[in-house]
Structures are given as structure tokens and as C-alpha cells.
Amino acid sequence: MKALAVLACALTLAANAAFAEPVSVKFTEGVSHAFPVLRSVGGEKLAQGELVQIPRGDSVENRLTFRFRDGSVYDERVVFSQKDTFTLMSYQIVQKGPSFPESIEARVDRETGRYEVRYKGDEDAAEEILKGKIELPTDVYNGLLGMLMKNMPAGTATTVQIIAFTPKPRLVKMLLTPAGSDTVMMGEAAVSATRFLVKPQLGLFASLLVSDLPDVKVWILGGEAPAFLKFEGPLFFMGPIWRIDWS
Template sequence: MESLLFSQRIASHKLNVRVRHLLRRCSFLFAGLMVAVWAIALPAEPIAVRHVQRPMRRSMVARSEDGRTIANGEFSQVVQGDEVTMRLTYRFVDGSLDDEETTFTQRGTLRLVRSRHIQKGPFFTKPIDFTVEAATGTATSRTTDKNGNIHLESKHVDLPNDLANGFVGTVLLNVPHDTKPFRVRMLAPVGGGRLVPLVISPQSEQTVYLEGQAIKATVFRIHPELSGIVRVIARLIGLQPKDVSVWVLEGDDPAIAVMVGQLGGYGPVVSSDLVGTSLGK
């Protein structure tokens, strides 16, 4: 009798262990499912225009992670009707170049027209010359062989309305500082052009000093969501985008003060600042 009761207790214990293990697995699966559902549920639509862009010119500086000045930059913005063309060029002390020119429209919502991004020189792991034409859905990569010959490779991509190549900063100027997390997409120069979702969310508020004046800023986090073949290809060719932090000055005329991340979403991490800007302690 005691032997039977002992066997029943052992069987009951094993059953309880299996049940707890099953419940634990179910909870993990449920949590993973909720994360996936949360990511899918994030809005991914064109951003409404809240602050109309105007012509401007700004001086920028890029610093390495240890604080050394590695490049001087110039930002310009030209407006013709509802069309805005912006260009950000960094010339590095080692002779490298980062040059990005983007045209978009601001008719109610922000819509990409075209974007071209060039990175070349010893600072960058891999040279980039990548153009996106939104109207035709054409992505073009330009490469130069060892003999100096230029090769063009074009690919058609079905582009979404929330594509934000080259003007993610402008997107941040047009969302409330307390916005809920949302998503835009970027066409990355991987495999001739691959769409990468960018999950954007406000993280905190911090004081920024611009020419000695204290201004409140919202810190946004931009998280690239790489998955599947895009992640594999990006790792193989050395283009692995990391999270980016952006400090946006609040007020009636918001502006990007500081960006810490990779220029264009790939390459080494740098701090890209408006000249005369410093972060509060």
C-alpha cells in the first residue's frame, strides 16, 4: 500500500513538473506573441506636417565616441513651393566624405521624392553611393571598380508611403514630444535595396545648451528592426544599423540639436551636433 502511494506521489510530482514546464513555455510563447503583435500594431503611416520647413543653413560638427572632432558639416535646406531639398555634407579630417541630399514634399504629409547618399574614404567600412527615386520605386547603387569604371545596378522596389530615407530628423520635428511609439521605414543599401522598419519612441527630456542658452529637448530613440535575410546580408557586408538617439529642441520652432548614431544608418557611431551645442549634466 505504501509502495502504491509512493508511486502515485512520484507520478503526481512528474505531472506537476510537466504542467509547470508547459505553462512556462506557454507564457514565453504568449509573451513573444504579444511582442510581435505590439510591433505589428505600431502605426506606419505618412507623418502629418505640423511644422512647415523653411530655407535654412546650419553648421555641424561630428565627434568620435571619445570626443575628438572628426568632421565638419554643413546643412542646407531649400524650399520651392511644397517641395523641400535638404543636404547634409560632412568632410572628415582623414579625407572621407559623407554627403546626403534628399527631396521631399510637405503637402499635408511628408512624402519622399528622391534621396542620394554617398559615403567614401577610410573612415567608412564600405563605400556607399545609393539613390532612391520614390515615384518610380527605383533603387540604384553605384560602384567603382579598381580601374575607375563606374557600374550602376538598379532595382525596382514597392515603396511604402512612410518611406523616410534622408529625412528621419524632419519626421521627429513633426511629432509631439509625448508621441506614442510609431514606425517609419527606410530603404537600406543591402542587396540592392531592402526595407527596414524604424521604431521611434520618446525616451526622456533633457536640457540642451545652445550658445549658452538652456533649452528643453526631447530625446528620441530610433530602433532599426532587422530580421531574416536582411540581418544576414547586413552582417556579411558590414552594414549593421544600431540604435540612434536624437535630441530635439522643443518649442514653436523645433530643431535637431544632437544625434548620436551612425551617419545614414550605417558606419561608425558618431555624435553629430549643431555648432555651439552641449548637453546638460
């Protein structure tokens, strides 16, 4: 509960009415089924993942699930459209189990503007249920940041927003910045990839409250068929550094 209280305060101090532009579609998304792995920074396998993406009419459904060895579950579902620009239509997240200090199940829908959050500060706490309405700007991209990086013009940075559940939903700006090229090993193949940094834009005073936020790093293969290669960072606020890759 302490981590969410600090985050809520930081986001309140960082409130800003200026919105960025939605990201234009350069590479459309299609059917995909893959099995990512989540590891500690030391290489220990923590969870087996499954990624399923299916186009349905004018939208695309994307679901990423990690099932941890300790019984924890991370389950993220995103529905988005990709006509000219990417638009988040709905979002659901479940985080529960001993790998997560707080348990949360949240959903938000653009069409209705409604959200619902079920939250427990720890396993012994009573469940809190929050319901209400929130207006989603066109640049909100929960669960889609890696996809956006594949579509960003080379060498350019962009600012988008995500919904942070504190547990009440709040909007926070995220700066996506290309930070150089690295060689990433994909099996026995050495691949040159762009390393992106993802940084929350908390503002000066808010940054003083959470000055030790780690960098989130994402490696993207460029070219005519760009691809996500690797992620390194926390999956939740003030969480440990974890890695996601395909090996």
C-alpha cells in the same frame, strides 16, 4: 562586405508587408543654411558639415554634407513634399573614403520607381552597379527622421521605414520613441530637450544576428518652434558611434 551581408540577411528575415502611416505635417520646412559638426564620442572633430535646405515649388530640397579630415565624404540629398503629410520624392547618398569600410553611391526616385547603386566592398574591389525598380511606400523617410520627430505628437512613438542599401535596396522598419528629457548645452545655454531613440525593427531571429546594434539617439527641442539639437549614433551599419551637433 561582411557587414552588408549580415544586414541583408537580417532584413530578409525581418521582411514584413504591413506599412505604417505617413507622418502628418505640423511644422512646415523652409529655407535653412547651417554648419553642423561631426565628432567622435571623445569630442574629437572628425568632419565639418554643411546643411542647405531650399523650397522649390511643391517640394523641398535638403542636402547634408560632411567632409572629413581624412578626405572621406558623406553627401546626402533628399527631395520631399509637405502637403498634409511628408512624402519622400527622391533620395541620394554618397559614402566614400577611409572613414567608411565600404564605398556606396545610391539614388532612388519615387516617380519613376527606379534605383541605381554603385558599390565597392573595399578600395581594391571592383565596382558593382545595380539598377532596378522598387515601390516606395508612403512611410519611407530616408534622411528625414529628425524632421519627423519635430512633428510627432508629444509623448507618442511612431514606426516608419527607410531604404537600406545592402547594396540592393531593402526596406526596414524604424521605431522612433521619445525616451525622456535631458538638459543639452547649446553654448552657455542649458536647454531642455526630448531624447528620442531610433531602433530598427529586425524581429527575433534577425536580432540574434545583429544583437549588438547600438541605440541611435536624437535630441529635439520642443515648443512652438521645434529644432534638432544633437545626434549620437552610427552613420552606417555597424559603424562607430559619432555625434552631430552645432558647436
